[in-house]
Amino acid sequence: MDLEKLFKPKSMCVVGISKKNPLSPGRIVLLKNEFEMQVKVYGIYPSGGDIEGIQLYERLDKLPEIPDLLVIAVGPDDTLDYIQDCADLKIPAAVIIGGGFAEIGGKGKKRQESLIKIAFDNDLAVLGPNCLGVYAPPLVDTIFLPTERITRPPKGSVALISQSGGVLVDQFFVKFNERNIGVSTAVSIGNRAVVDEAMLLEYFSQVDPETSNIAFYLEGFKEGRARQFLQLAKKSEDTVIVFFGGKTREGKVATQSHTASLAGDFKIIYSALRQYYVIQPQNERELLTSLKVYDVLSKRRNPFGKNVITHGDIAIVSVSGGHAVIASDMLKEYGLNAVRFSHQEKMELKELMNPVARDIASFNNPIDLTGSVLDTDIENIIRYLSDLQNIECIILLLLPYPPNISFQIGRRIANIITYKNKPVVCFVPYVPKYSLIIESLELANIPVFHSIEETVQAVSALKERTRIDNLKISNFFDKKSS
Amino acid sequence: MDLEKLFKPKSMCVVGISKKNPLSPGRIVLLKNEFEMQVKVYGIYPSGGDIEGIQLYERLDKLPEIPDLLVIAVGPDDTLDYIQDCADLKIPAAVIIGGGFAEIGGKGKKRQESLIKIAFDNDLAVLGPNCLGVYAPPLVDTIFLPTERITRPPKGSVALISQSGGVLVDQFFVKFNERNIGVSTAVSIGNRAVVDEAMLLEYFSQVDPETSNIAFYLEGFKEGRARQFLQLAKKSEDTVIVFFGGKTREGKVATQSHTASLAGDFKIIYSALRQYYVIQPQNERELLTSLKVYDVLSKRRNPFGKNVITHGDIAIVSVSGGHAVIASDMLKEYGLNAVRFSHQEKMELKELMNPVARDIASFNNPIDLTGSVLDTDIENIIRYLSDLQNIECIILLLLPYPPNISFQIGRRIANIITYKNKPVVCFVPYVPKYSLIIESLELANIPVFHSIEETVQAVSALKERTRIDNLKISNFFDKKSS
Numbered sequence A, B: 001m002d003l004e005k006l007f008k009p010k011s012m013c014v015v016g017i018s019k020k021n022p023l024s025p026g027r028i029v030l031l032k033n034e035f036e037m038q039v040k041v042y043g044i045y046p047s048g049g050d051i052e053g054i055q056l057y058e059r060l061d062k063l064p065e066i067p068d069l070l071v072i073a074v075g076p077d078d079t080l081d082y083i084q085d086c087a088d089l090k091i092p093a094a095v096i097i098g099g100g101f102a103e104i105g106g107k108g109k110k111r112q113e114s115l116i117k118i119a120f121d122n123d124l125a126v127l128g129p130n131c132l133g134v135y136a137p138p139l140v141d142t143i144f145l146p147t148e149r150i151t152r153p154p155k156g157s158v159a160l161i162s163q164s165g166g167v168l169v170d171q172f173f174v175k176f177n178e179r180n181i182g183v184s185t186a187v188s189i190g191n192r193a194v195v196d197e198a199m200l201l202e203y204f205s206q207v208d209p210e211t212s213n214i215a216f217y218l219e220g221f222k223e224g225r226a227r228q229f230l231q232l233a234k235k236s237e238d239t240v241i242v243f244f245g246g247k248t249r250e251g252k253v254a255t256q257s258h259t260a261s262l263a264g265d266f267k268i269i270y271s272a273l274r275q276y277y278v279i280q281p282q283n284e285r286e287l288l289t290s291l292k293v294y295d296v297l298s299k300r301r302n303p304f305g306k307n308v309i310t311h312g313d314i315a316i317v318s319v320s321g322g323h324a325v326i327a328s329d330m331l332k333e334y335g336l337n338a339v340r341f342s343h344q345e346k347m348e349l350k351e352l353m354n355p356v357a358r359d360i361a362s363f364n365n366p367i368d369l370t371g372s373v374l375d376t377d378i379e380n381i382i383r384y385l386s387d388l389q390n391i392e393c394i395i396l397l398l399l400p401y402p403p404n405i406s407f408q409i410g411r412r413i414a415n416i417i418t419y420k421n422k423p424v425v426c427f428v429p430y431v432p433k434y435s436l437i438i439e440s441l442e443l444a445n446i447p448v449f450h451s452i453e454e455t456v457q458a459v460s461a462l463k464e465r466t467r468i469d470n471l472k473i474s475n476f477f478d479k480k481s482s
Helices: A025-036 A076-089 A107-122 A164-179 A197-206 A228-233 A251-260 A267-275 A283-299 A322-329 A342-353 A375-386 A411-419 A432-442 A453-481 B025-036 B074-089 B107-121 B167-181 B198-204 B227-234 B247-259 B266-275 B284-298 B320-329 B343-351 B375-386 B407-417 B432-443 B452-481
Strands: A011-015 A040-044 A055-059 A070-072 A093-096 A125-127 A134-138 A155-162 A185-190 A213-218 A239-244 A313-318 A395-397 A424-427 B012-014 B039-044 B054-059 B071-072 B093-096 B126-129 B132-138 B155-162 B183-189 B213-218 B241-242 B313-318 B393-397 B422-425
Touching: A011 A025, A025 A040, A025 A055, A025 A093, A025 B039, A070 A076, A076 A093, A076 A107, A076 B012, A093 A283, A107 A125, A125 B343, A155 A164, A155 A197, A155 A283, A155 A313, A164 A185, A164 A213, A164 A283, A185 A197, A185 B452, A197 A228, A213 A283, A228 A267, A228 A453, A283 A453, A283 B452, A313 A322, A313 A375, A313 B155, A313 B422, A322 B167, A322 B247, A342 A375, A375 A395, A375 A411, A395 A453, A411 A424, A411 A432, A424 A453, A453 B284, B012 B025, B025 B039, B025 B054, B071 B074, B071 B407, B074 B093, B074 B107, B093 B167, B107 B126, B155 B167, B155 B198, B155 B284, B167 B183, B167 B284, B198 B213, B198 B227, B213 B284, B227 B452, B241 B284, B284 B452, B313 B320, B313 B375, B320 B393, B320 B452, B343 B375, B375 B393, B407 B422, B407 B432, B422 B452
Parallel strands: A011 A040, A011 A070, A040 A055, A070 A093, A093 A125, A155 A185, A155 A213, A213 A239, A313 A395, A395 A424, B012 B039, B012 B071, B039 B054, B071 B093, B093 B126, B155 B183, B155 B213, B213 B241, B313 B393, B393 B422
Antiparallel strands: A134 A185, B132 B183
16 A cells, blocks of 8 residues: 555645634644645535635535545544545545544444445555544644644654554654654554554655654554564664553553553563564653654764664763762663773873863763863863773763853864764753753754753663664574575 | 851851952852842952952951851862851851862861861851852852853742752752742752751751751761661651662762762662651652652642642543553552542543533543543533542643643633642643643642653652651651550
8 A cells, every 4th residue: 555645745635624613623734734834735615615715625526636635524424425535536545533433333343344445445545533644744734733732843753653643742742842853754543444553664664765763652553463563673774663552451441441452462562572673662751762862863974873882881971970970870770881991091081181170070980070170171071082992872961050161062062073983962951041052962963861861761772772773684694594 | 056047147258259250159159149149248358359349358357247157169278267267256157169178088088077176166057068058049049150050940848958069950950940849948068077968957847947848869878977867857747858879889989989978778778768757769750750749739728738648549631542541551650540430420420521522532540531622621520520539639631732722721720629629730741832821720739740750650759758647647646655
């Protein structure tokens, strides 16, 4: 099934527009695509006329062209009629916003069966029902919530696929925006009657060139599709991340009332997924931290795109002794270890510091620069550590409170890091006045976090990706030699 | 030892002011107290003169009055002379900013011994050395970092005591400001040569009326003071929270290079502290979440000030099914359980909803209101659940994205909650445009969090405090009857 018309439509049409209610889903979708997106938009209204200057057509067969995508925002029985129209008129893709299908049981299940039959018989890429649809900037946005109410994430490398529309617009969009994580395309799959998580994994890993990380929120796999999903993940060159809802008995009860899906036995799924090279964050923060570091580093020029951390050997550089302690306390839990510096290295590090700070700073690992630090000290130490072969990654805990740290410090660090083949992950406090420093670092594709734990966790996420990438490579060679 | 002059000085004097360097610690402290705080400020400069219009005096004995507090920002040997001056002139309190004492070993240790002897012989309340000192709004602020570089937290119920100045201004101040957690007084104790954590616990729990929560960042107890600390915690009516740095071997290595303290055996300390009724968050987020919910609820009028959660029996109300699932997945881990509604209760809940949402909403626990929810539905359901005796707390996951939720919703919920004796903890996305809703709730002392996990964790923190309060009460009666 070709999904391209879902995500790259040249034209679309909306059915289910209310002339009376400005908040009706169909009307919101019509206007936001007309005003904010690049797709050519048509609207259907039985008696024609117009809305906010947009001409409305009486029926699909009266449109000046066959659209690539139909957005259906009407009741369930009318929805089935429109899906039949898609088949008859050769409209290749549809998004069904409304509910009244499998999630209500009984006759809803029968409707969903009819829908599935028409779609597969006619090779229609149908998303939903009971979903928000597609956000594929700059072309199309079928999310029927008013744009001014939600938050759009920046453009980037992560494809998002969510079984819950609420999770998509809140746990992903809002938090992506807050953390500056970039999205290529976002998909709300609802009942996933036709287009499902496996098809989307195939599309984003094999077809879409903008995506290099594919993240899912699922409350279980669609029946009969887990095997296909796992096989696709195994051979994907992109990083595949799945966050599951309904992992516990309590969560499972909640999913059953929320969607028609039955959460599987998660202990079995968990180990199967590990075997099939899927990254599984255990909580929302781990999910976001992983996606952030994967997205930012995916923008670095080769050969730095995939930052390899095999052993977890790191150095910590901190402006505050307390921060260094708190970070060190987390290392073991996150599978990392602070490399021991030789006596010679400690002496050399000390020589790099200004004379005042030199005597009070500490050159173990963690390195505590103290509040007497100058910009040049940070530059010299980062440059020195970047050249040490036994350090795989530098964690820089950068507190810009001491008066001698300048607001150029972000750019000065970026100038060094850009030409070194060593990942650096930074902590900078999340305060508007420090956005100058944060932006200097992130423009140079150095990931910045705002809690000590997320900073350490991000390095751990790079180590987990390295482990999976190595497994994929050895699996590839195993196949070749057998 | 009377600490009141440290925190409530009417007058203070600064020594160690540079006329050449505007960033010297003494000069920053002088000016920030003159311009921003209420204390009467004097400065000492050997040749007199003035700085930015502030008259400087040649010696302490030339001041027009004996100040309550002396802030010392000079080298370590001169520092000892000034401490002797405090004794001679009967200046009752001092903050020593500079280092060069026990933390450098050798002669520094001897200096610290001299300091301790003078202070205890003369009953001088000396803070430090090697510290940022005191932030006690609106009177005094000895933090020598420029105010425009750091962030001041709002005023509130939490006394903060930190062994690391960096942790105080970053992990506490910045994150308190971000989360709207209020501080009564903040103290950086540095080497804690004289004034230590036990004295401060005594002061804040027994003397200071503004404080009802006392939070510590410690890298171990001061030698010989753990027992006193624990006894004070046991009889404190305030909630005592300790977050430890240096809990692991790796962290312990870092503390030894950072402060003179030796981190104890944390497994033993952990169980001792539990026994002595101290709350010990395991990570920075748990620390902040606990302090937030304790601070906000401490502002509620009696009898609602101490929100009691004995069993952890809760109800979840969500606008998004996915959010309800994610929250449910965390319940068991956080010692909470979703109460089962009777058939009768489910029918009554359903009746309270608007006709459109009624048929698609779910009335199990979690309650999924769906995107078709109206303000009145949320009001009616919160009012109904508030009156159910078997529910100890309501978790409200409020996503304001559906077009029919108004921006009055925060106030409308507050109107109900204020007159019900039931804690409600809310999740609202952290987006500037929703600050109207967030502020409506927080002005009515309803705590708002911005991640699902923090929201659930906050309820767990109330349960932990209830457990400790109950232990303290039974301990009190045991003593009476024996």
